[in-house]
Amino acid sequence: MDKPHWHVLGAGAIGCLFAHGLRHSGSETTLIMRRGTTARSLPVVIERGTQRCEHHLPVITPDDTAAISHLLITTKAYDVHSAVSSIARLLRDNCVVILLVNGLGLSEKLREDYPHLDIFCGTTTEGAYPLSEQHIQHAGRGETRIGRAGVVTPPAWFERFSRATDTCVWDAEIDSALWSKMAVNCVINPLTAVYGCRNGELARRDELSSQVEALCAEVAAISRAAGFANIAGQLLPTVRAVIAGTADNRSSMLQDIERGRQTEIDYITGYLLQVAERHGIAAPYNQSLLKRIRHHAQ
Numbered sequence: 001m002d003k004p005h006w007h008v009l010g011a012g013a014i015g016c017l018f019a020h021g022l023r024h025s026g027s028e029t030t031l032i033m034r035r036g037t038t039a040r041s042l043p044v045v046i047e048r049g050t051q052r053c054e055h056h057l058p059v060i061t062p063d064d065t066a067a068i069s070h071l072l073i074t075t076k077a078y079d080v081h082s083a084v085s086s087i088a089r090l091l092r093d094n095c096v097v098i099l100l101v102n103g104l105g106l107s108e109k110l111r112e113d114y115p116h117l118d119i120f121c122g123t124t125t126e127g128a129y130p131l132s133e134q135h136i137q138h139a140g141r142g143e144t145r146i147g148r149a150g151v152v153t154p155p156a157w158f159e160r161f162s163r164a165t166d167t168c169v170w171d172a173e174i175d176s177a178l179w180s181k182m183a184v185n186c187v188i189n190p191l192t193a194v195y196g197c198r199n200g201e202l203a204r205r206d207e208l209s210s211q212v213e214a215l216c217a218e219v220a221a222i223s224r225a226a227g228f229a230n231i232a233g234q235l236l237p238t239v240r241a242v243i244a245g246t247a248d249n250r251s252s253m254l255q256d257i258e259r260g261r262q263t264e265i266d267y268i269t270g271y272l273l274q275v276a277e278r279h280g281i282a283a284p285y286n287q288s289l290l291k292r293i294r295h296h297a298q
């Protein structure tokens with residue numbers, strides 16, 4: 001199929017950014033909204049500096065009868081399974097699915113539950129936040145990596161998909177990219193959420209910067225055991241570079257806690273701890289952060 005029709009599940013900041021980008025670059029694009037949404041189309045607005053760009057996108061809900069051939073999932077990690085199961089009957093056999101979601105452990109479960117789907121994973125450093133529903137500030141241009149372990153040649157749909165953003169690359173070693181993102185998130189997200197600080201404070205305050213070092217050492221040991229020695233060796237400088245590059249940001253976990261929302265801790269630190277346990281590695285620092293975040297989130 002030359003011109004796939006993309007359905008986007010999860011109309012948060014990243015979902016809207018990609019839905020808008022796909023439509024803008026000429027792909028037919030539909031938003032999948034919650035049951036009960038009555039609108040048949042919605043304006044998606046992206047603000048970039050002084051520029052504003054709007055596209056009206058068609059909308060379906062899980063009660064519709066569409067046949068979905070290409071699905072981009074951009075929900076919160078904890079919503080993936082219920083969101084996919086709500087539209088499962090709409091998904092064609094071999095439907096291409098890109099899971100562009102924070103955290104790890106979700107694609108394995110999706111493959112088990114839906115063996116007839118063609119599942120790929122992705123990670124992005126695009127910076128976007130909602131100003132209001134489907135009205136998004138594109139705060140910083142980043143890089144998106146899509147792939148499936150061992151698939152070296154991108155599938156035919158990728159070329160058009162990649163036009164949705166400025167930098168979207170195929171990554172045959174996507175597992176490393178996903179692990180690296182998770183490892184960085186294991187350090188920055190829980191610390192900023194527990195101390196209620198912007199990312200940059202982790203470098204500025206001595207007591208926090210020594211916690212960054214201690215946590216990096218623990219995450220690096222687990223990364224090494226999981227087969228990601230390169231990531232382990234570079235973890236501290238990588239984390240410091242992300243902190244410097246996102247110094248003014250409030251991490252996604254801090255924002256979730258501030259808004260009283262569920263966090264993605266189980267798919268970040270929780271996933272890391274499952275791997276640590278499998279390898280018999282003690283990770284007391286991560287354990288205690290997991291407990292504190294779960295406690296905060298109650």
Ligand code: PAF
Nearest residue numbers: 188189246249250251252
């Ligand atoms: O989750 C986040 O907020 C981001 O992944 C990161 C890198 C921690 C920057 O804020």
